[in-house]
Each structure stands twice: as structure tokens, then as C-alpha cells.
Amino acid sequence: MIAYLGRRLIQSLLILLGVSLITFALLYLLPADPVRQIAGRSATPQTVENIRQQLGLDQPFVVQYWHYLTRLVSGDLGRSYIQRSEVTELIVSRLPASLLLMVGAILCELLIGLSMGLIAAVKRGTATDQTLMVASFVGVSAPQFVVGLLLLYVFAVRLSWFPIGGYGTWRHLVLPSLTMGILGAGWYARMMRSSMIDVLRQDYVRTARAKGLARGAIIFRHALPNAILPVIAMIGIDIGIFMGGIVVVESVFGWPGIGQLAWQAIQRVDIPIIMGVTLVSAFAIVLGNLLADIIAPFIDPRIKLR
Amino acid sequence: MKRFLATTVAASALALMLGMASARAEDTIDPNAKQGGAITITYKDDVATLDPAIGYDWQNWSMIKSLFDGLMDYEPGTTNLKSDLAESYEISPDGKTFTFKLRHGVKFHNGREMTADDVKYSLDRVTNPKTQSPGAGFFGSIKGYDDVAAGKAESLSGVTVVDPYTVKFELTRPDATFLHVMAINFSHVVPKEEVEKYGADFGKHPVGTGAFKLAEWTLGQRIVFERNADYWHKGLPHLDKITFEIGQEPIVALLRLQKGEIDVPGDGIPPAKFQEVMADPEQKARVVEGGQLHTGYVTMNTTMAPFDNVKVRQAVNMAINKARVIQIINGRAVPANQPLPPSMPGYDKEYKGYPYDVAKAKALLAEAGHPDGFDTQLFAMNTDPNPRIAQAIQQDLAAIGIKASIQSLAQANVIAAGGDKAGAPMIWSGGMAWIADFPDPSNFYGPILGCAGAVPGGWNWSWYCNKDLDAKAAEADSVVDPAKAVERGKMWSAIYDKIMEDAPWAPVFNEQRFTMKSARMGGADNLYVDPVHIPINYDNVYVKDVQ
Numbered sequence: 001m002i003a004y005l006g007r008r009l010i011q012s013l014l015i016l017l018g019v020s021l022i023t024f025a026l027l028y029l030l031p032a033d034p035v036r037q038i039a040g041r042s043a044t045p046q047t048v049e050n051i052r053q054q055l056g057l058d059q060p061f062v063v064q065y066w067h068y069l070t071r072l073v074s075g076d077l078g079r080s081y082i083q084r085s086e087v088t089e090l091i092v093s094r095l096p097a098s099l100l101l102m103v104g105a106i107l108c109e110l111l112i113g114l115s116m117g118l119i120a121a122v123k124r125g126t127a128t129d130q131t132l133m134v135a136s137f138v139g140v141s142a143p144q145f146v147v148g149l150l151l152l153y154v155f156a157v158r159l160s161w162f163p164i165g166g167y168g169t170w171r172h173l174v175l176p177s178l179t180m181g182i183l184g185a186g187w188y189a190r191m192m193r194s195s196m197i198d199v200l201r202q203d204y205v206r207t208a209r210a211k212g213l214a215r216g217a218i219i220f221r222h223a224l225p226n227a228i229l230p231v232i233a234m235i236g237i238d239i240g241i242f243m244g245g246i247v248v249v250e251s252v253f254g255w256p257g258i259g260q261l262a263w264q265a266i267q268r269v270d271i272p273i274i275m276g277v278t279l280v281s282a283f284a285i286v287l288g289n290l291l292a293d294i295i296a297p298f299i300d301p302r303i304k305l306r
Numbered sequence: 307m308k309r310f311l312a313t314t315v316a317a318s319a320l321a322l323m324l325g326m327a328s329a330r331a332e333d334t335i336d337p338n339a340k341q342g343g344a345i346t347i348t349y350k351d352d353v354a355t356l357d358p359a360i361g362y363d364w365q366n367w368s369m370i371k372s373l374f375d376g377l378m379d380y381e382p383g384t385t386n387l388k389s390d391l392a393e394s395y396e397i398s399p400d401g402k403t404f405t406f407k408l409r410h411g412v413k414f415h416n417g418r419e420m421t422a423d424d425v426k427y428s429l430d431r432v433t434n435p436k437t438q439s440p441g442a443g444f445f446g447s448i449k450g451y452d453d454v455a456a457g458k459a460e461s462l463s464g465v466t467v468v469d470p471y472t473v474k475f476e477l478t479r480p481d482a483t484f485l486h487v488m489a490i491n492f493s494h495v496v497p498k499e500e501v502e503k504y505g506a507d508f509g510k511h512p513v514g515t516g517a518f519k520l521a522e523w524t525l526g527q528r529i530v531f532e533r534n535a536d537y538w539h540k541g542l543p544h545l546d547k548i549t550f551e552i553g554q555e556p557i558v559a560l561l562r563l564q565k566g567e568i569d570v571p572g573d574g575i576p577p578a579k580f581q582e583v584m585a586d587p588e589q590k591a592r593v594v595e596g597g598q599l600h601t602g603y604v605t606m607n608t609t610m611a612p613f614d615n616v617k618v619r620q621a622v623n624m625a626i627n628k629a630r631v632i633q634i635i636n637g638r639a640v641p642a643n644q645p646l647p648p649s650m651p652g653y654d655k656e657y658k659g660y661p662y663d664v665a666k667a668k669a670l671l672a673e674a675g676h677p678d679g680f681d682t683q684l685f686a687m688n689t690d691p692n693p694r695i696a697q698a699i700q701q702d703l704a705a706i707g708i709k710a711s712i713q714s715l716a717q718a719n720v721i722a723a724g725g726d727k728a729g730a731p732m733i734w735s736g737g738m739a740w741i742a743d744f745p746d747p748s749n750f751y752g753p754i755l756g757c758a759g760a761v762p763g764g765w766n767w768s769w770y771c772n773k774d775l776d777a778k779a780a781e782a783d784s785v786v787d788p789a790k791a792v793e794r795g796k797m798w799s800a801i802y803d804k805i806m807e808d809a810p811w812a813p814v815f816n817e818q819r820f821t822m823k824s825a826r827m828g829g830a831d832n833l834y835v836d837p838v839h840i841p842i843n844y845d846n847v848y849v850k851d852v853q
Contacts, residue, residue, distance in 0.1 A: 031722040031723070032716070032721065036721060038440060040440040044446065044758075046443070046455055047439070047442045047455070050438070051435075054435060082354050084357070085355075085507065085509075090526075093525040094526050152558075164558050165554060165558045166551075256525075256527045
């Protein structure tokens with residue numbers, strides 16, 4: 001177990017290093033000159049060169065990357081080119097909002113996805129099953145900005161049940177969580193359905209039925225706990241999908257998380273922020289996968305970590 | 307970096323003001339204004355730094371103006387210069403020495419009195435390369451600037467503290483724009499002790515002499531300004547509090563405005579909703595329209611064939627149907643025929659420009675040796691409505707045989723292509739177009755049409771460099787004498803007329819500004835389309851539902 005963990009940690013670090021190198025290189029190769037962005041139009045060539053020097057952007061790629069890495073080791077992600085604040089401060093101030101949104105989204109997708117999957121499995125082959133599976137397919141394929149705008153229009157603008165964007169109360173959380181959750185719910189519904197169908201075919205379920213247990217008791221007491229475990233273990237892997245989704249969803253709902261920060265930074269070519277958010281996201285994904293793998297054997301003893 | 311500074315009246319603002327010696331601040335207060343109350347303004351993007359030496363986008367520009375003051379300012383809602391922290395000033399006959407007398411009793415938000423030492427410190431700071439100020443170059447005419455910019459000196463030798471309330475500027479050349487330079491944010495006065503205390507984070511903890519002080523800044527969510535009770539200009543500001551809510555899409559902001567939750571959507575009316583708003587009399591009544599010192603244009607790279615031929619460039623000027631392009635943006639602009647916008651001093655009202663004349667354009671192309679036209683590329687920024695405008699121009703060009711393929715790219719990539727001599731044959735400037743830093747005709751020349759901008763990474767995307775005009779521009783800017791202001795304006799008109807003859811640009815339109823406000827907001831309309839304070843003049847507006 002410990003050897004496995006150690007190996008996985010080293011792998012994770014290598015992945016993060018690779019991500020940082022690739023992102024840094026891509027941003028370096030971008031035809032846009034960040035110094036020009038900072039300096040604006042009225043700057044004289046001398047001002048531009050001064051800024052370039054101050055930021056160390058006149059150095060060769062390898063030197064720049066090395067400087068970045070050495071600072072990174074001490075937890076310093078540099079300063080934003082445009083906002084001039086420390087990237088760490090910007091990310092830390094926005095992380096709670098993104099985490100809250102993630103919790104809300106996980107609740108939504110589990111609640112919606114698992115119920116849909118459960119009902120579909122129990123009603124397997126019926127019209128209900130087919131309708132639910134089509135719905136899950138739509139949920140998976142609908143672009144999040146469309147879902148978000150649709151929910152915003154119906155429930156905030158038309159019905160006024162929820163505020164139109166913003167942050168602060170639980171009511172603000174509902175629509176963005178739902179938008180994020182609908183995508184995941186589609187996946188969970190499908191996984192839950194097949195997992196449940198598998199379980200319902202097992203001998204112990206047949207035995208329970210033969211004993212004359214009520215249908216509800218069989219489904220909720222015997223089948224569900226076993227069917228749900230492998231599905232739950234997927235949450236860690238979900239983090240990757242979340243990290244992609246928050247950029248869109250946070251922008252649509254004006255949610256002050258790191259996705260919104262990333263989106264603004266991309267538009268303004270604010271490289272230190274783009275790097276910072278990418279690394280934090282990559283870290284979250286790596287961590288999520290690691291946790292999913294560690295948890296797996298506890299949920300299903302047939303899996304062994306080696 | 308979008309910058310602005312727009313327009314209104316004031317033809318030769320500079321000229322009128324040069325002779326003026328004393329402040330006229332007291333007469334600018336609206337007698338109907340009510341005191342107190344709070345307003346809410348929304349923005350989509352985070353507010354970048356509030357450090358006056360660094361902030362240079364249209365969002366933080368006017369916020370900084372409310373937190374800090376400079377020696378000069380503009381009368382609210384106009385482009386008329388007035389003295390601000392300076393009580394009076396004198397200009398030497400040779401136009402090379404400016405002496406400012408400071409107001410007594412002006413206090414920073416930390417309670418300390420502002421003196422001439424602070425003025426000098428602020429200018430030394432903004433020109434110091436370590437500050438990384440995008441505006442350092444504006445101070446290039448001050449003696450000793452080159453040494454400071456090169457890192458050889460820490461202090462500008464041309465700025466002298468005569469006594470605590472007198473500061474003297476010596477310039478290396480007569481500079482007709484110098485009073486404007488003393489009004490831009492980069493020259494605003496900061497207290498040394500606070501800058502040193504916060505270091506690089508001063509922009510998050512701004513301390514100035516302005517009408518408002520920063521009360522709260524929750525990153526990514528809101529900024530709150532609170533009335534500065536000790537403001538030197540008695541009677542201002544009218545509002546007790548301004549809350550800027552961040553991260554709100556313009557469309558969401560409009561919906562909230564309609565519900566009465568906010569007072570001004572800082573990013574304006576979303577284009578998709580513009581016609582709907584203007585068609586509703588109740589909403590339209592709350593929209594204020596004004597001019598801007600902005601021109602949208604197509605650049606043609608004068609160093610690339612076939613645009614190295616002036617006849618081809620003139621043909622393009624005649625081929626574009628400007629009225630139709632303006633329709634695409636719902637009529638939010640007026641057609642342009644020269645680089646300067648109509649409300650800028652030096653605008654040539656007599657000049658008629660190139661007519662829209664397809665037949666003549668074709669004839670010119672034939673004369674240039676391209677009777678069947680040619681293939682080329684038109685670069686444009688990829689956000690709406692710019693690709694649609696580029697398509698309209700593409701169709702117009704096709705009508706005279708020019709087959710332009712559209713390169714629709716992110717802003718930074720278009721800017722990069724424009725700054726590369728072999729990068730882009732034609733660029734539609736939309737979304738990146740020039741908006742003047744201050745209301746003076748010289749501001750539309752140097753970086754975008756002069757030789758200084760025709761360098762790799764520069765903003766002169768037509769790579770037009772006319773040494774003769776550069777000399778004439780320098781000559782015009784040395785006319786500091788207020789009595790000769792009209793003459794200076796004519797000198798600039800002549801420069802732009804000559805540019806149009808060479809046609810490195812096809813000017814297309816001058817954008818208008820539309821600011822929407824809640825029904826409770828009061829104050830003259832021009833405060834809501836203030837040429838200097840965008841979106842609105844925070845210090846002078848008020849709300850009607852207090853007291």
C-alpha cells in the first residue's frame with residue numbers, strides 16, 4: 001500500500017511538472033506579446049522594453065521556466081500582469097466559491113443521476129426507462145452555456161424563483177449547481193442503471209425475492225447499497241469534468257470562482273493567472289484520481305492496490 | 307488596454323485654458339444636487355489595480371479619478387481643462403517652464419496634508435522603470451526623463467519643489483499638450499508613506515486625495531467606495547457610497563437594472579438588447595447618448611504590395627459603404643471621413659473625404675494595374691460585431707474585385723499581426739480602435755500614424771511613415787502660446803488632410819456612447835457620458851430619492 005502510494009505520488013508530481021512545462025511552452029509560443037498588453041498603446045518602445053526587463057520576459061525560455069519552477073516550489077505563482085496582485089492571493093480568494101459550487105454540483109448530479117438510474121433499472125425496458133435514458137443523453141450532450149442560460153431565463157427571469165446570477169446565499173447556488181449537475185447526472189444515470197441491473201441479477205437478490213421480501217426492501221436494502229458504491233467511486237474522476245465546466249458556468253452566472261478568473265485571464269493574456277489556474281486544476285484532477293483509486297479497494301474488496 | 311477620453315464641446319480646450327490662472331472649481335456644483343445615498347454599478351470583469359501609475363483600462367480609469375487627484379482636471383462632463391490640486395499655474399513665454407501653485411489644506415485619505423514633495427515623488431515614481439507604468443512615456447518632455455527611464459537617475463531633474471506649495475516643471479521642448487498630461491491619471495498624486503507601506507500591493511490599498519476612499523475590496527466580488535468627508539472641494543461628492551459589483555454579464559446587469567436592483571450597468575447596453583431597449587420609451591428615457599473620441603478604421607499596410615500603391619488605398623476608401631456598416635451596429639455610430647473624430651479640436655469640418663463610389667474605385671484599381679482586382683487578407687477581432695463588420699467590408703471590396711479573406715482572431719493575435727511588418731495587409735480596427743488618451747489632436751497621430759508607431763510591436767498598423775509630417779507634428783506641438791491655438795488646430799488639420807491624401811486608413815465610423823441609468827439617478831446628462839469619466843462622473847452625480 002505504502003509503496004503504491006509513493007509510486008503514485010511520484011507519478012502525480014511528474015504529471016504536474018509535465019502540465020506546467022506544456023502550458024508554459026504553449027503560452028510562450030503564443031503570438032501575443034504580454035508586455036504589449038500590459039503597456040497599452042501609448043507606451044513608448046523604451047517603456048515596453050523596461051517592462052519586459054522588469055518582468056524577466058527578455059530572458060530565454062529555459063531561464064524563464066526555471067525561474068517559474070523555483071518560485072513555484074516555494075508556493076509563489078507570481079504576480080498577475082494586469083491586476084498586479086499575487087496569483088496565489090487571487091486564486092485563494094476565489095477557491096471557496098468554486099469548491100462550494102463543486103459540492104452543490106455533486107449533490108445535484110448524485111441526487112438526479114442516481115434517482116434516474118435507479119428508476120430506469122427497476123423499470124427496465126419500459127417507456128419510463130427509455131424516456132429517462134433519452135433525457136440523460138440530452139443532459140450529457142447539451143452545452144453547459146445553453147443549459148445555464150435556459151435555467152437562468154426560466155427560473156430567474158421569468159419565474160423569479162432564484163436571483164439572476166451572483167453569489168452569497170443558497171438561492172444563488174441552486175441554478176449554477178444544477179447546470180453543472182445536469183451534465184454529470186446524465187453519466188451517473190447511465191452508470192447507475194447498468195450497475196443496478198447487474199446487482200438485480202445477482203443470486204442474493206434472487207434469494208431475497210424468493211424469501212418473499214417486499215420489492216421496496218429488496219431494492220433499497222439489498223440492491224441499492226451494492227449498486228451505488230462503484231458509482232460513488234467515480235466522483236474523484238468527475239473533478240476533471242468540473243474543472244472544464246466551471247469556466248463556462250461561472251462566467252454565465254457571475255460566480256466568483258477560479259473558472260471566471262481563468263476566463264478573464266485568457267481574454268487578457270494574463271499568463272501568470274492562466275498558469276496558476278491550470279496548475280491548481282491539474283492538481284485537483286490528479287488528487288481526485290488518486291483519491292478515487294485509494295478509496296476503490298475499500299468500496300470493493302476485489303480491487304487490490306499494487 | 308482600451309483607453310478613451312472622449313469628447314463633447316470645447317473645440318480648442320487647451321487654448322482657452324492656457325491663459326486662465328485660477329480655479330473655477332466652485333462653480334461646477336449642481337445646485338439641485340441632493341446629498342447622500344448609495345448607488346450600485348456592475349461590471350463583468352475584475353477591476354485591475356487602482357494604482358494611478360498603472361491602471362490603464364476604461365474600467366479603472368474613472369474609479370482612480372475618484373480616489374486620486376492631479377494638478378489639472380476637466381470640468382465635469384466636458385473636455386475643458388481646469389486646475390484641480392493646483393490653485394493656479396504659470397507658463398513661461400518660451401513654453402518650456404510650467405509653475406504650479408498648490409491648494410492649501412488638501413489632505414490624503416490618511417489625514418496627512420499633500421504638498422509639492424508629493425507631486426514630485428509621484429512623478430519620479432511613475433517614470434521609474436521599476437514601477438512598470440504603461441504611461442511613463444507621457445512624461446517624455448520633462449527634463450531628466452531619459453535618465454530616469456534608463457535607470458540612471460531616481461529623480462526627474464526637471465521637477466523642482468520651490469516651496470511646499472509650489473512645484474516647477476522644466477521641459478526639454480515646448481509641449482502644447484503638457485497641461486493635459488498633468489490631468490491624466492498617471493500624474494495623479496500619491497503619498498510616499500502609503501506606497502512604501504504596501505509596495506506592489508498599493509493598487510489594492512489606494513490612498514489618495516480624491517472625493518471617495520476605498521472602504522472594501524472583496525476580490526472578484528465587490529469594491530465599495532465611501533465618501534471622503536474631508537474632500538478639499540466642499541460640496542462634493544454627493545453620494546455617500548458607491549458599490550461596484552463584479553462578475554456580472556452585461557445581459558444580467560440589464561435585467562437587474564430593469565428590476566431596479568442596480569443603477570448603472572458599467573459595461574453598457576448589450577448589443578443584442580440595444581434595439582429592444584431603444585424601442586421601449588420607458589427604457590429609452592433612461593439612456594443618455596454622447597460622443598466619444600473614437601474612430602473605427604481599416605488599416606492598409608503601405609509597405610505591402612498592392613497597398614504600397616496609393617491608388618489602391620484610395621480605391622478601398624471609395625469602396626466601403628459606411629452607412630451599411632453602421633446599420634450592422636444598430637446605428638450606434640456616425641460615418642467618419644478622417645482620422646480625427648468630429649468633436650476633437652483640429653477636426654476639419656470642410657473636408658469631405660472619399661465618396662462611396664464603386665465605379666470610381668474600380669477605375670482607380672485599373673489605373674493601379676489591377677483591373678481584375680487581387681486577393682488579400684482582412685484581419686479582424688473575433689468578438690461580435692467585428693466579424694460581421696469585416697464581412698460587410700469584404701462584400702464591399704468584392705464589388706470592386708478585391709477578394710479579401712477574413713482572418714478573425716483573438717484581440718492579442720490581431721494586435722500582434724498588426725505590429726509585424728509582414729503580418730497583416732488589412733486590419734479592421736474594431737474592438738482595438740484608437741480612443742484618445744486626452745482631447746488633443748496630437749494624440750491621434752504619434753502612435754498610430756507617425757513613424758514612432760511604425761515599429762515592430764507598434765500600433766501604426768498601416769506602417770505609414772512620413773518624415774515630413776513627423777516634423778510638422780513636432781512643430782504644431784511646440785505652439786504653446788494660447789493666442790495661437792487656432793493656428794495650431796489648423797496645423798493639425800493640414801497634417802490629417804495630407805494623411806487622407808495618402809490614405810493609409812479607410813476611416814469607417816465614430817462610435818457613439820450610450821449609458822443607461824436607473825430612474826433615481828440625477829444630474830446633468832453630460833455627467834453620464836462624461837468624456838473623461840467612463841461610464842459616469844462619480845463625483846458629481848447624485849440620487850433623487852434621499853432627504
